[in-house]
Amino acid sequence: MKSFADKVSKSLYFNYIIFSIVMVLIIFIATYGIIKQNVQNNLNILFKNKEDFINNYYLDMTDEFFSYMLGTNQEIENIDFVYNLDNLSFVKTPETQSSFSFSYEDLSKQIYVNDSNQLYLINWQYFDTKRYIYGVSLENLNKALNSEGQTGDFISVIKYNDRYIIPNSVVFKSKLENILSEYPSKISLENNSYEVLYGNIRSFDFFLLYNSTVLLQLRNTLIIIAAIFLVLGFLISRTNIQYIKSQISEPITSIVNGIKNVKNNRSKEIIYSEDDEFRLIKDEFNSLYKSLSKTIKELEISENNLKKNSEFKSNILKILSHEIRTPIHTIMGFSDILQMKIDSEEDKENLRTIKKSSEDILNKFDRLFERSKIESESDEIKLKLSKFNILDVIFEISSKYESMCRKKGIKLKISEENLEQIGDSLLDYKKVKRIFEEVIDNAYKFTDEGEITISVEDEGDEIEVSVRDTGIGVKTENMDLLYDSFFQTENYLSRKKDGLGIGLSIVKSYVTMLGGQVFLEPLDEGTLVKVSFPKGINKQKISNIDPLEDIKNAQKIIEQNDLKRVLNIISNTLENIVKSTSEDSVYSNMVELQSIFKSNNFVNSYEINTEILNSLKEKETREIIDYYKEFKNVYETVSYSL
Incomplete structure (x- = not known):
């Protein structure tokens, strides 16, 4: 088992790791982000300069052409050739001369390919009523582009169709061509990292590769700094944590030993002399211990009293079960015997009354024992589930009460609406029967005229049974109390009517066990009781x-x-x-x-x-x-x- 000090140490280690990682990430992201943004800005500026250089170069060629043709300038730097389109001859011959073949489409694209596959940036002009074409090879143009900067800072590449113009200083030209064909934003070449920007200028693709190796160097440097930071922080925190552990462990050990002494009756309180927060814990514990000792003694007295009350209750129930049931059964037996031996109808009726009263007493005892068992032995009351049609229960109970209702002058009827649609449900047959025995018995008991109507609805997932009577009803303010044991309202369950007031509490308990619900609704005339059960399986069942x-x-x-x-x-x-x-x-x-x-x-x-x-x-x-x-x-x- 780890000590509290170990847990605190572990928490500190964890916090240190989180703090260190967060700090390293912040430093890395901030530094790396600033330098990366700087590299990107430099790349954008450089790309714009190169783009301007190409456009200016195109204008400079035009100026040089007219100077050359007017004879004011015989030295041409930006033009590699001048060709007369009328007589098909060179005015200025290119370094690699070859027969020219071109079309107006080629001219509109401003790129010309001669037989030696030399690529040119070209333009054409009229001079002295004659048409001329002139241009510079893309290789020479790219040399000029790459000469404007220190070697290694950037690389410019020109592409037309599938041909690449790459500086001779680049060793892995074929590799670079394959890389640039994917139009990447970043590449690695010759142990250097490059940021890439590209665009279309004068009908050819222009790539600018800016050396960003500084980002790789920064990353490596930051990793080393982070490692050093973590190691130094670990060593420092290790020393601090050991000190903190000692400051925590000592008072905790003292408090724990004090508790053990109290537990083993070697002391009646914890002894701790330091003036810190642990002293408050010591004082609170000692106060709590004294209070608990007093409470425990009171609980022991109360427990003894409860045991005596529980034993007394159990003994009373056993005595009632044995001492009352036996004589009642004897009375009922002798009542039957006497009815066979006497001739007086009046005496026979009296004996039948005695027997019926005895049966009522036994029924009340059975219900009383049932409710008592629900309260005291609820864990032992279990369900025995089976599939059956709830109409079987309703018909069985109704047949029992039908003659009783007829004698009382009231009607008991079952609504025939949708009965053929009632399906089977997974329920406890005996408990469902007890539920509706209590519900229908209450309706019978408190209805002196009118009728009792039972209806059954199949709601798909649930089965709902409603029992509506035209009895004396129930007050709204007493609705929540009806499920309490032995409760009788002034009207609905008044003492003028026979009963123990436990029927609905039994109903509520069994319905809840089955995962159902019971509702009572006062009507203008009588009461409506609705009981619903889930037809299938559920967690309560x-x-x-x-x-x-x-x-x-x-x-x-x-x-x-x-x-x-x-x-x-x-x-x-x-x-x-x-x-x-x-x-x-x-x-x-x-x-x-x-x-x-x-x-x-x-x-x-x-x-x-x-x-x-x-x-x-x-x-x-x-x-x-x-x-x-x-x-x-x-x-x-x-x-x-x-």
Whole structure:
């Protein structure tokens, strides 16, 4: 385990690295950016100068032509040849003479190629009613361009069509031609780096390569400076960090030893003499320890009282279960026997009343025990999921209450609208039955005239059951309290009506376990209760299932050691699904899990896995994995309890 001082040191090292890197980057970017911008500015200026030089050269050729033809200047520097187009003869012969062949198209392009493949920048003029053509070879032009500067500072290259005019001082001409054919903005040549700028002048491409080797030298220099900076900073920070560690470790060690002494009852408080922030920690701890000691004693007293109350409550429930249920069953039994032995109809009716009252008492005890178990043993109440049509539950309960409602003078009817569209749902049959027993029982109990209407709607992903009555209704201000145990409103659940006030709290608990919702809506006449459930699988259902029942079923067909092996395989397969990174991996493990559940008689788990498999087309892979995370947690909890 690392000490706090080590963590602080690590944080300082980390901050130092971040700071050093940021500083080096700032220096590098700033310096490199300034010099690069300077190089780019010089390149732009130089390119403009060369462009002006070419344009001026073109004008100078024209001036020299007229001076030469007028005889005022016999020395021509900018012109390599003058050719008379009328008599097809040279006035000034080029250094490499060859037969000329040209067209007006060539003249318009201002570039002329003679038989020796010499490239020329040309112009033509009329003089003394005759037409002349004159020009300078691009090689001579490029020599003039490259002579205006120190060797190595820049290189100018002229290109026309696919031919390049490159200075003789450049060794790797062919390599440079291949590079320039891509029109790059930067190249490396002869261990030098060049920034490249190009444009089209007088119908030929002109490249200017500016030596930017200084940028490479700067980069190397900055790397060396950065390395030195990092090393020096590391050595300095190392020394500082060691000092800081010692300043942190000593008081922390003192405080920790003090806590250990308090823990082992060797001391009742921490002793620390230095006057710094750690003294405040010492004072707060000592104060907290005294307060906690007092609180612990109070909690121990309270815990003992709670244990006594809990034990008393459990004993009361056991006594009620044994001492009241047994005599009530005896009363009911003797009531049946006496009815067979007496002839008086009045006495028989009295005995039937006794039996019915006894059944009501037992029913209330059952509901009371059920609610008590929900509150005190909620972790042990599990779902047994299966596919069924919720109409089966509604019809079963309705048949029980139909005759009771008829005797009371009210109607109980089931809306027939869309009943044929109601599909199966994955729910707990017994708990759904208990939910609607409580809801319909409340409607029956508090409706003295009118009717109770039950309707069922299939909403696609959900199934919704509505129970509407024309009873005495409920006040809006009491809506939030109806789900509390033993609560009865002045009207809806008043003491004038028989009941414990726990029915809706049971409904709320079971509906929540199934991932559904329950709503109560006061009407102008009566009350509307809506209960909705998700038809398919969801995380709430998975988290409340009971694999223990599946394990008990499996024990009937496989040995204990085999059962442990099967549980390990299930756990590993669930783990594989949770960690899967692809849809194919998830699916293959789901199919494998399905085979394990089926072959080992894990009925409830098989049903759930089937439902998840059926939802693959509608659910995202991420949601499917979330289902299996809950599945895995449930199995881990059961395995741990085993």
